[in-house]
Amino acid sequence: METRVLTMQLAYLLSAVLFILGLKRLSHPDTARGGNRLAAIGMLIAVVATLVGEQIMTWQWIVGGLLVGMVIGGFMARFVKMTAMPQMVGLFNGLGGLASGLVAAAEYLRYTHGKVIEGGVAVSDIPLDGSISIMLGTLIGAVTLSGSLVAFGKLQGIVTEKAVKYPGQQFLNAILFLGILAVMAYLTLMTPEAIAASNTGTVNIVYYSLWGAAILLGVLLVIPIGGADMPVVVSLLNSYSGLAASAAGFVLNNNVLIISGALVGASGLILTRIMCKAMNRSLANVIFGSFGETTGGGPVAKGEKRTMADVNDVQADDVAMLLAYAKQVVIVPGYGLAVAQAQHKLRELCDNLESRGVSVKYVVHPVAGRMPGHMNVLLAEANVPYNQLYEPEDVNPDITNVDACLVVGANDVVNPAARDDPASDLYGMPIIEVDRAKHCVVMKRSLNPGFAGVDNELFYGRNTMMLFGDAADSIGRILEEVKQL
Amino acid sequence: MSGTILISVYVFVLAMFVGFEVITKVPPTLHTPLMSGSNAISGISIVGALVIAGMGEGTMFDIIGLVAVIAATINVVGGFMVTDRMLQMFRRDTDTN
Numbered sequence: 001m002e003t004r005v006l007t008m009q010l011a012y013l014l015s016a017v018l019f020i021l022g023l024k025r026l027s028h029p030d031t032a033r034g035g036n037r038l039a040a041i042g043m044l045i046a047v048v049a050t051l052v053g054e055q056i057m058t059w060q061w062i063v064g065g066l067l068v069g070m071v072i073g074g075f076m077a078r079f080v081k082m083t084a085m086p087q088m089v090g091l092f093n094g095l096g097g098l099a100s101g102l103v104a105a106a107e108y109l110r111y112t113h114g115k116v117i118e119g120g121v122a123v124s125d126i127p128l129d130g131s132i133s134i135m136l137g138t139l140i141g142a143v144t145l146s147g148s149l150v151a152f153g154k155l156q157g158i159v160t161e162k163a164v165k166y167p168g169q170q171f172l173n174a175i176l177f178l179g180i181l182a183v184m185a186y187l188t189l190m191t192p193e194a195i196a197a198s199n200t201g202t203v204n205i206v207y208y209s210l211w212g213a214a215i216l217l218g219v220l221l222v223i224p225i226g227g228a229d230m231p232v233v234v235s236l237l238n239s240y241s242g243l244a245a246s247a248a249g250f251v252l253n254n255n256v257l258i259i260s261g262a263l264v265g266a267s268g269l270i271l272t273r274i275m276c277k278a279m280n281r282s283l284a285n286v287i288f289g290s291f292g293e294t295t296g297g298g299p300v301a302k303g304e305k306r307t308m309a310d311v312n313d314v315q316a317d318d319v320a321m322l323l324a325y326a327k328q329v330v331i332v333p334g335y336g337l338a339v340a341q342a343q344h345k346l347r348e349l350c351d352n353l354e355s356r357g358v359s360v361k362y363v364v365h366p367v368a369g370r371m372p373g374h375m376n377v378l379l380a381e382a383n384v385p386y387n388q389l390y391e392p393e394d395v396n397p398d399i400t401n402v403d404a405c406l407v408v409g410a411n412d413v414v415n416p417a418a419r420d421d422p423a424s425d426l427y428g429m430p431i432i433e434v435d436r437a438k439h440c441v442v443m444k445r446s447l448n449p450g451f452a453g454v455d456n457e458l459f460y461g462r463n464t465m466m467l468f469g470d471a472a473d474s475i476g477r478i479l480e481e482v483k484q485l
Numbered sequence: 486m487s488g489t490i491l492i493s494v495y496v497f498v499l500a501m502f503v504g505f506e507v508i509t510k511v512p513p514t515l516h517t518p519l520m521s522g523s524n525a526i527s528g529i530s531i532v533g534a535l536v537i538a539g540m541g542e543g544t545m546f547d548i549i550g551l552v553a554v555i556a557a558t559i560n561v562v563g564g565f566m567v568t569d570r571m572l573q574m575f576r577r578d579t580d581t582n
Contacts, residue, residue, distance in 0.1 A: 019526050024507045026522050032515055033572040036522045040565040043529065050532045057541035061551045065538055069558020076559070077566035082574075088567065089521050092560050096527045099557035103533035106549045110542065130490075238520050241527040248530045250493050258493055259500040260529040266504025267523040271516060366513055373516025377571055385578030386514040 008053025011045050012256035018042030019260050023267060029386060046256055082381040083338045086371040087155035090234055093241045094148030100244035100261075101141020104134045105211070107251050108187075112195055112203050133250035135184040138207075139214045140247050144240040146218030151233055154222075155370055161227035170288060173220050176213060183210045225287070227335075228412055230370040232275045232286045239268025271372050278366035280428040311447070314465040316474060319406075319441050320481030322465075323353055326403035330395060331362045332432050333375045336409015336444065340471035343382035346408060349479045350384075362389045363432050365413035392432045405434035407442045407458075409471050414442075415456045440464045443471050514575060518568050525564025531557035 001009075019042045025035025056062065080088050108131070153159035187207060195203055225233050242264025249257025276283050323329055331350065337343060350360045362384060364375045376389060392413075395402070407414055410432075417424035418431045434440045435458050442464060458464055467474050511519055534557045538550025 015529075019529075020503060020507055023504070023519075023523060023526070026519050027508050027511045027515060029512060029514055029575065029577075032518055032575070033569065036518070036565060036568045036572060039522060039526055040569075043526070043531075043561055043565070046529060046532055047535065050535050051539075054536050054539065056535075056539035058539055058547070061538040061547050062535055062554060065534070065551045065554025066558050069555045070562050072555070073559035073561070073563030074566060077563040077570060080567065082571075085517060085521075085567075085571075088563075089517070089524060092521070092524050092564050093527075095556040096524060096530065096560040099528065099530040099534050099553045099560065102549050102553035102556070103530055103537065106537040106546055106553070109545065109549075113543075133490075235520060238524055238527075241524060245527045245530045246497055248533050250490070250497075252533050252536070253489055253493065254532065255493070255496050257529050257532060258497050259503075260526050262497050262500035263504040263507075264523045264527040266501050267508050267519060270505065270508050270511065271520060274511070274516070364513060366516075371517060372520055373513055373518070376514045377517045377574075380514075380571070380574040380576075383574075383576075386575050387577050389514065391513060 004053055008049045009255075011049030011053070012254070015042040015046040015049070016256050016259040018045070019263055023263055081341075082377055083341055084156075085377055086230065086234060086369070086374060087152045089371060090148050090152040090155060090237065093234075093237045094145045094152065096241040097141045097144025097148060097237075097244045099141075100241075100248040101138055101145060101211075103248040104137030104141060104251050105207075108134045108138070108207055109204065112207075130251065131188045133247060135188055135210070137244065137247035137251050138210055139180060139184065140240060140244040142211055142214035143218035143221070144237060144244050146215040147222045147233075147240070148218075148237050150219050150222040151230065151237060154227065155230065159223070161230075163226035164223040169220075169224060173217070176217050176220065180210065180213050180217060183213065221287070227370065228367070229279075229286050231367045231372050231374070232272060232279070232283070234371045235268055235271035235275055236283070236287075237268075239265050239272060242266075242268055275367055275372055278430065280430060310460045311466050312464060314441070314467055316467065316477035317481045318465065319467055320478045320485060322404050322439055322441065323349075323358065323406070323478065324356060324482050324485045326353075326358055328359045328402045328404075329353060329361070330399070330402045330405045330432075330434070330437065331360065332368075332405060332407045332410045332414055332434060333362065333364065333379065334368045334408065334410025334413060335370060335374075336411075336471050338369060338374065338378055338409070340409065340473075342408065342470075342472035342475050343378045343384075345472050345475040345479065347379070347382040347384055349475050349482065352479060352482055360388075361395060363392060363395050364389050365392055365410070365432055368410055368413050392430060396433050399433050399436050400438075402437040403439060405432075405437045405440045407434055407440065408475070409443065411444075411456055414458055416458055416461075417456070421457075434458065435461050435463065438463065441467055443467045443469075443474050445470065518571050518575075521564055521571070522568040525561050525568060528557045528560035528564060531561055 018038050022035045022039030025031035154161050242261045246258050246261030249261055354360050368375045412426060414432050414434045415426055416435045418426040418429040421427060440463050459466060534553035537546060538554045
């Protein structure tokens with residue numbers, strides 16, 4: 001092996017080691033920041049090794065691409081609002097998938113074009129397993145790209161967050177998937193001679209249509225998934241982006257791509273599993289059967305229509321009184337907190353309460369928000385220390401001693417039906433049992449059901465007070481009232 | 486099946502196991518940073534993208550390479566930077582701000 005290539009390979013090995021160490025540290029709070037930096041250094045080493053070790057013929061596209069990418073990526077990372085993190089993670093996932101897919105595409109096109117240039121003589125045969133990798137890389141890359149873009153659109157509010165359903169949906173998806181497999185098999189099994197003999201244009205059109213079909217599949221797989229299930233989808237797409245990189249590694253026969261991709265694939269799967277467990281649902285159930293179909297978004301399952309008259313509607317001063325004189329207060333944040341950008345106001349309120357001797361705990365459900373850890377990021381932005389955040393199982397056993405639960409924009413994760421009503425779509429999902437606390441204040445824009453489209457008995461409970469309005473405004477008003485007490 | 490691809494499959498399977506073993510338990514605080522940090526790592530396709538952009542085999546490959554380099558670089562640079570920005574915010578209440 002040439003020294004240059006050997007050095008490059010050893011540098012790749014070093015990168016892979018740094019990625020493993022980086023990921024290990026990323027999963028512990030004290031070392032996470034250092035871990036992220038280690039991984040970044042590993043990436044830098046891989047890039048430099050490639051530029052030095054590979055025979056680069058033209059530099060303008062590399063330099064241009066790197067500069068443009070650094071400016072855009074750096075700008076986005078620096079200025080994105082923390083509330084917009086889910087869609088940005090989604091977008092980055094998609095770009096990773098695109099890059100991996102394009103690597104596969106370039107290899108395929110180089111192959112088919114090479115045939116024409118050489119006048120039908122097979123010079124650089126891609127062996128069978130090489131083209132399987134290309135097909136898989138194309139499929140996973142394209143599905144990751146379009147799936148992530150739809151997820152981005154949903155999170156950004158460009159595409160409806162509701163689950164888009166139509167008759168025969170799963171049948172149609174299955175047909176599309178089988179079609180894709182058939183095209184993949186066809187292209188894989190084409191011998192070099194057959195490709196050489198056929199018109200390159202035709203073969204390439206078949207390959208492009210594979211891209212089209214895979215992009216369509218990604219769209220169709222994500223549109224039926226509702227807002228409440230987004231954390232699962234975002235982490236699953238995260239896993240896909242890793243697998244796409246691995247597939248590109250198989251195409252290029254490059255171990256650092258295979259290893260890094262597999263690591264990301266594994267970490268995405270771990271997160272996906274955590275999310276599914278937090279909803280007590282299987283992955284298949286999230287992907288193929290979303291919430292809200294059977295109940296149609298209303299309390300139909302219960303057979304009675306609830307109205308505003310059944311609700312204990314309160315004002316900010318009532319809530320202020322309750323909170324200021326409580327001993328223990330539990331805060332349950334949800335997606336509504338992100339929408340209202342109320343995290344800073346909430347922190348101010350909690351600080352004030354603590355200065356009065358009230359014990360305040362933030363309880364975060366693993367699937368609250370639109371991505372894994374969404375609420376943790378928001379509260380960290382508002383400077384809430386992470387060891388003040390608790391998990392549902394930490395507080396549920398003693399929740400009857402809690403004087404007041406303040407539910408800020410959360411809905412499904414506090415729905416008692418998940419515990420009590422076997423007919424509910426949510427049944428079996430572990431919840432934060434705010435209905436068992438002495439008092440519960442729910443801050444909400446209106447009585448609309450949650451993203452799961454399921455009505456919430458909590459809103460009509462005896463211990464429940466509803467405070468309607470924008471969460472940031474409401475918290476601001478409570479804070480003013482508390483200050484005057 | 487050629488020997489090279491078999492070795493690649495070995496590497497892939499073993500690396501998946503390493504991933505599962507190394508990460509195992511993730512506290513909820515780190516769910517998002519782990520996701521965005523690992524997402525940046527998946528931008529390793531930048532290595533392949535650079536090769537395509539630099540091989541000088543004609544306009545079509547230049548364009549594919551350029552787009553791939555831009556996409557992968559946004560993924561890598563944006564991913565690591567935003568993860569760092571997030572982790573910078575995370576603190577215990579014993580820390581002074």
